Amino acid sequence: MGMTMTQKILAAHAGLEVVKAGELIQADLDLVLGNDITTPVAVKEFEKIGVKEVFDKKKVAIVPDHFTPNKDIKTAEQCKMIREFAHEKEVENYFEVGEMGIEHGLIPEKGLVVPGDVVIGADSHTCTYGALGAFSTGIGSTDMAAGMATGKCWFKVPSAIKFVLKGKPSKWVSGKDIILHIIGMIGVDGALYKSMEFVGEGVSNLSMDDRFAMANMAIEAGGKNGIFMVDDKTLAYVKEHSSKDYTIYTADEDAEYDNVYEIDLSAVRPTIAFPHLPDNTRTIDEVGDVKIDQVVIGSCTNGRIEDLRVAAEILKDKKVAKGLRVIVFPVTQKVYLQALQEGLIETFIKANVVVSTPTCGPCLGGHMGILAKGERAIATTNRNFVGRMGHPESEVYLASPAVAAASALTGKISNPEDIA
Amino acid sequence: MRAQGTVFKYGNNVDTDVIIPARYLNTSDPEELAKHCMEDIDEGFQQKVKSGDIIVADKNFGCGSSREHAPIAIKAAGISCVIASSFARIFYRNAINIGLPILECEEAVKSIDAGDEIEVDFKAGTIYNVTKEQSYQAQGFPEFMQKLMAADGLIGYIRGNL
Numbered sequence A: 001m002g003m004t005m006t007q008k009i010l011a012a013h014a015g016l017e018v019v020k021a022g023e024l025i026q027a028d029l030d031l032v033l034g035n036d037i038t039t040p041v042a043v044k045e046f047e048k049i050g051v052k053e054v055f056d057k058k059k060v061a062i063v064p065d066h067f068t069p070n071k072d073i074k075t076a077e078q079c080k081m082i083r084e085f086a087h088e089k090e091v092e093n094y095f096e097v098g099e100m101g102i103e104h105g106l107i108p109e110k111g112l113v114v115p116g117d118v119v120i121g122a123d124s125h126t127c128t129y130g131a132l133g134a135f136s137t138g139i140g141s142t143d144m145a146a147g148m149a150t151g152k153c154w155f156k157v158p159s160a161i162k163f164v165l166k167g168k169p170s171k172w173v174s175g176k177d178i179i180l181h182i183i184g185m186i187g188v189d190g191a192l193y194k195s196m197e198f199v200g201e202g203v204s205n206l207s208m209d210d211r212f213a214m215a216n217m218a219i220e221a222g223g224k225n226g227i228f229m230v231d232d233k234t235l236a237y238v239k240e241h242s243s244k245d246y247t248i249y250t251a252d253e254d255a256e257y258d259n260v261y262e263i264d265l266s267a268v269r270p271t272i273a274f275p276h277l278p279d280n281t282r283t284i285d286e287v288g289d290v291k292i293d294q295v296v297i298g299s300c301t302n303g304r305i306e307d308l309r310v311a312a313e314i315l316k317d318k319k320v321a322k323g324l325r326v327i328v329f330p331v332t333q334k335v336y337l338q339a340l341q342e343g344l345i346e347t348f349i350k351a352n353v354v355v356s357t358p359t360c361g362p363c364l365g366g367h368m369g370i371l372a373k374g375e376r377a378i379a380t381t382n383r384n385f386v387g388r389m390g391h392p393e394s395e396v397y398l399a400s401p402a403v404a405a406a407s408a409l410t411g412k413i414s415n416p417e418d419i420a
Numbered sequence B: 001m002r003a004q005g006t007v008f009k010y011g012n013n014v015d016t017d018v019i020i021p022a023r024y025l026n027t028s029d030p031e032e033l034a035k036h037c038m039e040d041i042d043e044g045f046q047q048k049v050k051s052g053d054i055i056v057a058d059k060n061f062g063c064g065s066s067r068e069h070a071p072i073a074i075k076a077a078g079i080s081c082v083i084a085s086s087f088a089r090i091f092y093r094n095a096i097n098i099g100l101p102i103l104e105c106e107e108a109v110k111s112i113d114a115g116d117e118i119e120v121d122f123k124a125g126t127i128y129n130v131t132k133e134q135s136y137q138a139q140g141f142p143e144f145m146q147k148l149m150a151a152d153g154l155i156g157y158i159r160g161n162l
């Protein structure tokens, strides 16, 4: 029996000819990642193991992004601890505030992941790099510690769900709408313990930024990883960002899948996830009258250059609705600079939008835009759990940058097709 | 390895943001985290919970963020075991890696109510409901995971194998 894309990558990294779903394996790691919330716990565990060095100084990345620039004394101390650890262990990929970004924007941009890699990160959205045809998955701090010490991680080989994408999405539909549509269809545990493999001719109609947004939210369907087939767009991205060697894996003809779904991209509508789960989706045609207090455009899902371009296109020469707070946070310093050079930042500021430095900040209710009791936000982020952005009685609606920007003009959830 | 305690019962998709909200993640001190465990879903949890008590929940327990602070907070709050119909995979790994016993058993979840007194035998994977006088059989752990548990988690296991 053949193997899926993910199974082939895992087999190669475990030194095995064949692996089967359900088998427990140990795989060699190409990158181990952590952030300012998870790394402090990992450092304590690393010290308990008793090794002196990390397994490979080039293959560890530490990105303080959640509570940075530090929001209070305690977070400053957490960051100080990981900064000192990175310095002492000579971790090459430690990114200080001025050169940073939200980890899942930054790591691909720095060329640290290429097709065929096995990556673990102590952050659930590490699955983002599947957009590049890598096996990439979120783990916890103890796994990060063990990974840094040994360069290996244990995995249960996942089975997979195949999504065959066809056709081309319409003008205001992006990767975000497609993944919300899929999560709405299969549920927040629809891919539990499984890979989500994205293939088909429709993939070529998705930009890399679309694919990053989709792979990013595989975890919102419970997935172990999301992975895209590699095509010319992937290779162009890799060439531009990385000098690492890569390997392209494709699934065997006779690979077995738990389910196969065909998705006609041309039929996907702008899609919104209502509180309090990402699978509680409705199309823009079904939302009704939902007034909002805050709009958040950014995050590791939708803070990339195309996302900002779409938002700016809608907001150009207009003002956001009176009394509404609109926050844009670009995913990395590089994207921020590019947006500045393209005049997008000027468009935002003239429209009365506040532009934040790259940080996770509002996405996890950390800082830079917390919601009060009873308030509602529409956000291009990836989670709308109870209390995610602030008070336990506040609400988050998940949407694409186009829907968020259209809503910024009206003060209620709005269709970009009606505005632009 | 056995546990015995009173049940706290929850539904589907209990996410790590309600197990331990991000506003408390500026520390990794287990005692501090335990003070805010489950606060956004069950306000009085901290006052009610006694050492040895057991959490029983339906599908996809621990979904969302990878924060190990979630199982750490549960363990430090005194919870001896979590039983669910299914676990989100990162939570599952984290719990095993830090030595928080967890069991998957749909039948038990269906029958057990909040406040029931439960006994768990981890090795055999059996769950006995003292209140209702019923027993249930959970899925046993694969051998590798039993070794992790016996070493009190991943770090102990690695130290033993270095």
Ligand code: SF4
Binding pocket: A066, A102, A103, A104, A123, A125, A299, A300, A301, A359, A360, A363, A364, A381, A382
């Ligand atoms: S932007 Fe949000 S989802 Fe992404 S890494 Fe930061 S907190 Fe997590």
